[in-house]
Amino acid sequence: MVTTYNRRSFLKISSIGLASAYLAACSVGGGDRNAAEQALRAAFAQPINDLDPHGPSSVDESTLLAGRLIYDTLIRRNGDKLEPGVATSWEQTDPTTWVFTLRDDVTFHDGTPLTARDVKASLERVKEAGTAQSALWTSVSSVEATGDHALRITTEQPLGTMPVNLTLMFILPADKMDSEGFFRKPIGSGPFRVESFTPSDELELVAVDYWNGKPKLAKVTLPYIPETSSQITALRTGDLSILWPVPPDQLRELEGVDGIRLETVPSYVYYFNWFNCGREPFTDPRVRRAMWRAVDVAGIVKNLFGAGAEVMTAPVPSTVFGHAPQEPYAYDPDAAARELAEAGLGDGFRTSLMWFGDTGPLADGLAQAMISDWAKIGVTVEPQSLEKAEWLRRLNAKEFDMDLQTNTVTTGDADFTLGRLYDSEADRMGYRNPELDTILRQAHENSDRDRRSELYSRACKIIWEDAVGIFPAALISTYGLRDTIDGFEPAPSNQPDLRGVTLAT
Numbered sequence: 001m002v003t004t005y006n007r008r009s010f011l012k013i014s015s016i017g018l019a020s021a022y023l024a025a026c027s028v029g030g031g032d033r034n035a036a037e038q039a040l041r042a043a044f045a046q047p048i049n050d051l052d053p054h055g056p057s058s059v060d061e062s063t064l065l066a067g068r069l070i071y072d073t074l075i076r077r078n079g080d081k082l083e084p085g086v087a088t089s090w091e092q093t094d095p096t097t098w099v100f101t102l103r104d105d106v107t108f109h110d111g112t113p114l115t116a117r118d119v120k121a122s123l124e125r126v127k128e129a130g131t132a133q134s135a136l137w138t139s140v141s142s143v144e145a146t147g148d149h150a151l152r153i154t155t156e157q158p159l160g161t162m163p164v165n166l167t168l169m170f171i172l173p174a175d176k177m178d179s180e181g182f183f184r185k186p187i188g189s190g191p192f193r194v195e196s197f198t199p200s201d202e203l204e205l206v207a208v209d210y211w212n213g214k215p216k217l218a219k220v221t222l223p224y225i226p227e228t229s230s231q232i233t234a235l236r237t238g239d240l241s242i243l244w245p246v247p248p249d250q251l252r253e254l255e256g257v258d259g260i261r262l263e264t265v266p267s268y269v270y271y272f273n274w275f276n277c278g279r280e281p282f283t284d285p286r287v288r289r290a291m292w293r294a295v296d297v298a299g300i301v302k303n304l305f306g307a308g309a310e311v312m313t314a315p316v317p318s319t320v321f322g323h324a325p326q327e328p329y330a331y332d333p334d335a336a337a338r339e340l341a342e343a344g345l346g347d348g349f350r351t352s353l354m355w356f357g358d359t360g361p362l363a364d365g366l367a368q369a370m371i372s373d374w375a376k377i378g379v380t381v382e383p384q385s386l387e388k389a390e391w392l393r394r395l396n397a398k399e400f401d402m403d404l405q406t407n408t409v410t411t412g413d414a415d416f417t418l419g420r421l422y423d424s425e426a427d428r429m430g431y432r433n434p435e436l437d438t439i440l441r442q443a444h445e446n447s448d449r450d451r452r453s454e455l456y457s458r459a460c461k462i463i464w465e466d467a468v469g470i471f472p473a474a475l476i477s478t479y480g481l482r483d484t485i486d487g488f489e490p491a492p493s494n495q496p497d498l499r500g501v502t503l504a505t
Contacts, residue, residue: 038503039219043231043240046358047200047224052183053170054126058133059410064168065495069205069220071170071188074100074119075163077412077493080321082163086114086171086189087151092447095158096141102149106211108173109193116145121174123153135420136165160447164413191215191499200224215499216487229253235260235480241503242488244479247361248308251478259483265490266319267477268409270312271360273353273370274469276400278430281349288467289329290339294377296331300369301473304362309473314460315418317474319492322414322443322456326464337377348378351401355384356391360406361475367404370470398430406475410493414456419444422463431468 048066050057057063074087087100106114120143127137139155146152153162173187185194192205192215202223207215225231232253234240246254246262254260275282275291282288301311310318313325340346355367364385371381381402386394394400409417419440424432436459443455464471479490487500 038217039221040217040498040501040503041240042220042222042242043225043234044222045228047226048197048203048222049199050183051186051194051197051203053172054122054129054131054133055183056131058126058129058131059168059408061408061494064410064493066203066222067170068190068495069192069498070186070190070194071172072106072114072190073167073169073171074102075166077164077167080412082167085167086119087166090163092162096155098153098155098159098162099146100151100153102151103211104149106189108189109187109208110173112173113148114171114173114189115148116151117148118174119143119151119171120145121177122171123169125172125177126169132420133168135426136161136168136416157441158445158447160443160445160452161413161415161419162447164411164415167411192220195219210499213499216502217498220498235482238482241482241485242479243481244490245308245361245475245477245494246480248304248306249362254480261481261483263479263481263490264307265477265479265492266310266317267475267492267494268317268319268412269360269406269477269494270317270409270471270474271366271404271406272315272469272471274400274403274405274429275467276398276402276430277432277468278398279401281343281345281351282401283430284343285466286339286343287345290336290343290377291374291379292329292467292470293332293339294336294379295370295373295470295472297329297470297472298331300366300373304365304369305473305475307476308361308478309475312471312474315422315463315469315471316409316414316460319474320409320412320414320417321449322418322453322460324453324457324460326460329467333373333377340377340379348380350380350382352382352384353402353404354386354391354394354400355404356386356388358388359404363404363406366472370404370472398427403429408493412492414459415440415444418456418459418463422459422468429468431466433462433466436462 044062046062048062050063051066053067053071073085076083076085086102086106088103090100092098102116108114123143126133127140139157139159141156142154144152176182184197191210193208195204195206197203205220207218228247228250231243232250235243236257275288298311301309314323316323353367355363357363367383371383374381395403421428423440424437439455439459443452446452477490477494484504486502486504
């Protein structure tokens with residue numbers, strides 16, 4: 001659901017918060033222009049530093065945002081539904097075999113036709129890349145192009161998540177994707193081609209005659225503007241036409257500005273605070289539960305984010321398929337202190353919390369609020385605000401006590417988060433539970449939606465009750481738009497489809 005606000009209703013939402021990304025747009029030039037002459041300027045909160053959709057940044061929001069504009073996928077997500085992309089149809093012919101029929105009118109930006117051979121090469125490349133997305137494809141045993149526009153994928157075990165996973169699998173030209181320098185100006189088959197790209201600086205795109213309808217915009221430019229205040233100023237003055245998500249501590253800067261409207265949409269983005277369950281004292285679930293009960297989650301979310309977030313009721317946001325609401329952990333410092341005493345930590349203990357500042361809105365404030373609450377039960381927490389590269393290194397090496405970060409359920413399906421992160425083989429935070437492993441693998445393999453929902457309900461309960469982490473806030477994306485913008489649809493993934501956007505003159 002999308003809620004629209006005008007300027008008169010602004011005060012009602014003055015505390016609406018940020019999800020994890022910015023996109024901004026402006027009208028270039030002047031005078032009377034038709035849609036084909038329009039240009040959109042967009043500024044994303046995180047720099048786009050890589051256009052390789054199979055590489056190390058394959059699940060980063062900035063790379064995915066660019067990928068949606070440049071490349072194609074076999075299947076697309078449209079709200080809660082999956083719809084044809086390059087594939088016109090797909091069928092699971094037996095538990096381990098999927099067959100696909102492809103469109104015969106799709107071409108890459110250099111004019112060469114897209115065929116099943118390109119899909120085969122792309123899927124094999126992402127499977128072998130050793131990245132976060134590769135984990136989705138470990139059970140794939142073979143990919144066969146059975147014709148120019150026919151494909152067969154065989155798996156070692158059933159893979160019920162095949163269709164939703166394919167919404168992330170971008171198709172590249174087989175003969176060129178491994179060429180040196182390819183991703184400085186890559187070739188895709190999406191609605192826009194790359195005109196120029198400077199990593200962490202600017203991406204310039206030009207519309208093409210796309211098989212699914214040529215964009216109404218002629219050009220999209222995505223520069224990196226690191227300062228939020230600069231983005232807010234640009235929206236106020238009209239230099240930008242769209243800005244989202246708007247941080248709660250900046251919204252008042254927009255008050256009283258003519259020609260701006262605000263729209264909100266629940267997102268796939270949420271905060272979690274992982275415990276390193278393989279490191280003392282967090283090997284004990286009593287300690288983990290005590291740490292959760294010691295935090296005034298509802299109060300922090302309300303005071304820090306306002307209407308920009310909602311308190312989590314499961315390990316995934318309510319917008320995600322597989323969400324199953326759980327009994328909240330009541331804020332009870334006395335009970336938390338008793339649990340610590342029962343675990344032999346009546347005098348408290350010392351530990352640390354790491355995060356990187358750009359992980360999401362008000363990350364520093366959220367970290368400090370939790371640290372303050374933990375101090376009240378005798379737990380001294382060293383704050384460790386790190387550069388992203390060092391944070392990522394330590395996360396992957398499990399060199400942390402607690403880790404605070406945002407996460408995006410990019411596919412909108414719980415398998416992407418629960419199945420990818422909490423299986424014992426993934427070993428992301430030292431938590432191992434054979435019962436949970438069985439449930440997650442059954443959900444991963446099953447293609448029956450009702451059965452998968454039931455399995456994820458059980459998985460949510462286990463992760464929640466074992467307090468693998470604290471799940472405080474699911475974020476609401478807030479978009480500031482100039483009144484000149486038409487045809488824009490906010491996306492819960494923060495990766496909007498810009499094909500239908502126009503700028504009124």
